[in-house]
Amino acid sequence: MTYETLLVETRGRVGLVTLNRPQALNALNRQLLDELKGVLARFEADAGIGAIVITGSEKAFAAGADIKEMQPYGFAEAVTEDLAAGWDAIAACRKPMIAAVSGFALGGGCELAMMCDFIIASETAKFGQPEITLGVIPGMGGTQRLTRAVGKAKAMDLVLTGRMMDAAEAERCGLVARVVAPEKLLDEALAAAEKIAGFSLPAVMMAKEAVGRAHETVLSEGMRAERRLFHALFATEDQKEGMAAFMEKRKPTFRNR
Numbered sequence: 001m002t003y004e005t006l007l008v009e010t011r012g013r014v015g016l017v018t019l020n021r022p023q024a025l026n027a028l029n030r031q032l033l034d035e036l037k038g039v040l041a042r043f044e045a046d047a048g049i050g051a052i053v054i055t056g057s058e059k060a061f062a063a064g065a066d067i068k069e070m071q072p073y074g075f076a077e078a079v080t081e082d083l084a085a086g087w088d089a090i091a092a093c094r095k096p097m098i099a100a101v102s103g104f105a106l107g108g109g110c111e112l113a114m115m116c117d118f119i120i121a122s123e124t125a126k127f128g129q130p131e132i133t134l135g136v137i138p139g140m141g142g143t144q145r146l147t148r149a150v151g152k153a154k155a156m157d158l159v160l161t162g163r164m165m166d167a168a169e170a171e172r173c174g175l176v177a178r179v180v181a182p183e184k185l186l187d188e189a190l191a192a193a194e195k196i197a198g199f200s201l202p203a204v205m206m207a208k209e210a211v212g213r214a215h216e217t218v219l220s221e222g223m224r225a226e227r228r229l230f231h232a233l234f235a236t237e238d239q240k241e242g243m244a245a246f247m248e249k250r251k252p253t254f255r256n257r
């Protein structure tokens with residue numbers, strides 16, 4: 001199987017997926033989502049795979065949902081297509097997933113990392129939810145998963161200011177499980193995945209499900225609310241301006257402020 005946006009390999013019982021759109025800092029477009037869904041479904045069905053690692057490049061795990069693709073959306077299209085909802089299939093993967101994050105994990109990139117069961121970060125990692133700077137809000141679970149991971153104060157700080165936090169801060173506030181030197185990132189993540197893949201798969205899957213249950217009790221409600229709000233913002237002039245400004249490499253002038 002060949003992919004245009006991913007590099008996929010197996011290392012023993014570990015499935016390794018490398019996001020590979022270097023020209024766009026691994027921005028998450030429709031094609032990447034479709035390919036990732038396909039790979040995860042394949043790994044889930046493969047008894048020879050016990051754990052999965054998702055990683056990106058040294059510069060970027062992923063710099064967010066693809067702004068170029070979202071820019072033309074209006075509210076009606078966002079709602080009828082249920083924009084961003086396809087990512088729920090990634091979070092629903094039943095085998096353990098580790099995010100190995102180096103460089104930028106912003107917007108949808110941070111959200112994808114949080115869909116994984118835990119994050120191992122390189123010292124160079126930078127996490128953030130900068131959607132507010134584009135005139136929208138996170139739409140792939142950021143307002144819900146980040147708040148559960150780091151608590152209200154830090155989540156509000158990140159979501160409302162759009163600032164980035166470094167790996168040390170991310171570890172301090174509980175977003176990240178381990179921080180390692182950049183050159184050790186992949187080995188550390190693969191070793192953790194290999195260890196998990198050596199245990200009983202049903203036990204691992206139930207452990208994942210049980211911890212997930214504690215974490216997610218009312219997540220579905222939060223996700224529904226977040227998605228409708230995310231879609232609603234595509235009705236605003238500020239979304240048009242925020243995304244146009246990004247594409248044109250200029251500062252946005254928001255009218256509704």
Ligand code: CAA
Pocket residue numbers: 023024025027028063064065066067068084104106107108109111130131134137138139140142
């Ligand atoms: N979507 C589309 N293209 C993107 C992108 C994104 N999210 N992030 C970066 N790119 C592209 C840039 O447009 C640029 O392409 P060109 O060379 O063709 O101009 C290329 O990747 C390299 O990016 P930069 O030149 O900007 O690189 P930099 O090192 O100067 O800056 C950065 C890096 C700070 C990460 C900057 O690229 C950036 O701010 N990116 C956008 C981050 C962002 O806002 N993410 C949130 C997206 S919205 C979202 O994710 C919604 C949701 O929750 C569902």
